[in-house]
Amino acid sequence: MEFVLVQTLNGISYGLLLFMLSSGLTLVFSLMGVLNFAHASFYMMGAYFAYQISSKIGFWPALVLAPLFVGAFGMLVERFGLRRVHRHGHVAELLFTFGLAYLIEEATHLIWGRSAVEYRVPPELDGPLFQIVGSQYPIYRGFMMLVAVAMLVSIWLALTRTRIGLVIQAALSHPQTVEALGHNVPRVFMLVFGGGAALAGLAGVIGGNAFVTEPGMAAAVGPIIFVTVVVGGMGSLAGAFIASLLIGCMQTFAISLDWPLFFGLKLSQVAPVLPYLLMVLLLIVRPKGLMGTREG
C-alpha cells in the first residue's frame, strides 16, 4: 500500500515538472500559433543561469533572477527574430526556432563545456520531508510540487483576472479588433513569448538540480513535452495540466508493474514508450487532444 502511495507521489511530482515545462509551450502556441522548438532550450538556459547565479549569490536569488533573464532573452528573440520571420509564415517560424535550439546548445558547449556542471540542491532543501514506512520523500520534490502548483494558480489568475490577461485572451481570437482598440498587439506577443520562456526557465531552475544540468538536457526533454502538449490539446493550459499528470502517473505505474507482455517483454520495460503510444492513439481517435479546440 505504501508502495502505491510513494509511486503516486512520484508520478504526481514528475507530472508537475512536465506541466511546468509544457505550460509555456502551450501558452505560446495558443497565442501565436508558433510551435517553439527552442522551448526545451529555454529550460536548459534556466538551469545554467541558475547554476551560474547560485554559485555567486545563492539559490533563492537564482530562483527569481534566472527565469527573468531567460524571459528577457525570450523577448529579445521574439522582438528581433521571430517577429521578422513571422511575415514568412509558420514554416519559417518553425525553422527559426529549430535553428535557435541548435544555436543555444552549441553556445552552451562553448560557455560551460560539454560535461555536467555542479548545480546542486541547496542544503536547506536537501533531505527528507517525511517518511512513509521506511521510504523517505525528499523535501526538494515537495518544493517542486509547490512551485508548480503556485505557477498554475498564478498563470490562471493572470489570464482570467487581470487586464493584461484579458487583452492576451482577446488578442488570441481577435487580434485586429484588439489592435483597433488601441492595444499594442505585437508587444503582447513579445510579452507572451517572454513569459513562456520564463516559465521554461523556472522549470530549468527547479529541474536542473533535481536531475542533471548538462548540454544534452534540452534534447532529452524535448520530445516528451511535445507529447504532453499534443495529448493535452495544443494551446490548452488545462489540457497540458491534465496530460502532464496523466503521463507522469502512467509512466510511474507502468514501471512498477512487471506484467509480462508479448515476446518476453515486461510492461515495466515498455513504460517509457507509453506516452508516445498514447499520443499516436489519441491523434487517431481525437486529433485535437484532450482539451484542445483546434483541429489538426
Add this chain to the structure above:
Amino acid sequence: MTVTRRTALAAAVSLSLCAVPALVLGQGAKDSKDPIRIAYIDPLSGGMANVGEQGLAEFRFDLDQINKRGGVLGGRKLEIVPFDNKVSPQESLNQLKRVIDQDIRFITQGNGSSVAGALIEAVNRHNERNPGKEILFLNYAAVDPAFTNDKCSFWHFRFDANSDMKMEALTTLLAKDKKVKKVYLINQDYSFGHAVRKAAREDLARKRPDIEIVGDDLHPLAQVKDFSPYVAKIKASGADSVITGNWGNDMSLLVKAGRDAGLNVDWYTYYAGGLGTPTAMGEAAAGHVKIIAEYHSNVANNKAAKYDAEYRKQAPKGNPDFYYLRGKLMLDMLAAAINKAGSADPKAVAYALEGMKYEGDMGEVEMRKTDHQLIQPLYLFTLVKSAAKGGPKEAKIDMEGSGLAPITDARIEGYVSAQPTSCQMKRP
C-alpha cells in the same frame, strides 16, 4: 539563363572546395617519414560529446609522450585524427569511408558496442576486398563479449576487459560479502545491458546460489529523466545491493534518485567512476558506490602516478581526470608492436600484437592470441569522501573535484577474470 550560370558556378566552386582538401589529404602518407595516423572514431558532438572528448584529449597526450620518447621505427611519429560519429553506427560507417579515403590504416573506437559491431563488420569486408590496404581496429571500451567470441576478427583487438570479465571480477568480490542476500539488477535496454544482466545471473547462480535476485529491470538508454519510480521498486523489493552496467546520466540519475529516497544499498557498477557521474552523484554517494575498472588514481604503488599528475596539469578544463589508463596501454602496445613488426603495415602489426606480453603500469598484461582480448588486472574500488574532506588517508585524489575519491577494495589478477572463448580466429 543567369540562374543556370549561377548554379553552375556555385556547383563548380563547391566542388573545387571539396576537391582541394581531398587532393591535399590524398598526397602524403607514402613517405616513410610521415607520421603514422590513427583515426579516432567517437562522438565529438551531441549528448555524448563529453565522453568522446575525454578520450581524445587523453590519447593526444599519450601519443605526445610516445613521440617525445622518439616515436616508432627510429623516429616516425604517431598522430591521432578525430572523426565524429555521434555514437551512430551508420555515421561511423560514413566516417570509416573517409578514413579509407585518407589512407589511414589504424582506427580506434570505444563508445557503444553497437558502433563497434558495425565497424568490425565493415573492416572485415574492406580488408577482404582490399589486400595490401588493410585496416586495424583497436577497441578501447566497447565491451560486448561477442567481439572476442563468435564475432571475433583478426583485425579487431580489445584493450578493455569485456562485460563478462568485469562481471566475473565483480561477482567474485560480491560473493565474499556475506551481508549480501538480495540483489537487484537494473540495466540499459540494449546489447550491452542484456549482456550484463545475463552474466550477473549466471555468475551469482554459480558462486552464491543463496543470493536471491529480487528484481531485474531494463530501461531505455539515455531516455529516463526521473528514476524515482525505479528506486521505489528497488526499495519495495528489499534489495541490499544493486548491480548495474549503466553509464552516463543513466548512472548518475539512478544513484541520485536512490540517495533522495533514502535507499540504503550498495551499488556495484562498471561506470560510476568518471565522465560527469561523480559530480552528479555528490558526496552523499560516499561509501556506497563500487566500481570495477583497470585503474583509479589512488591505487597502491601507482607506477602511473607521475603520468597521471602530468596529464592533470594540462587537461582540458572540466575534464581533469586521467580516466583511460587502458588507452595509454593500448597506444604503448601499438608502438611496441609496430617496432616489433619493423613496419606500420596493419597485417604485420596485427601479427606482432597477438600474443604480445607487455609490462604495463599495473602489471603484466597479455593480448590473448586466440581471441585478441587483453588479459589485464582489474580493481574493484569504492568511492569515499576524499582525504581533504575528512575521508581516509589513501583517498588522496578525488574525481572531478567532486570530493569523492576512489579507494581499492581488491585487485583482481588477470587470470581470475579471464573467460573461455568460442572464437575461431581466421588469419589471413
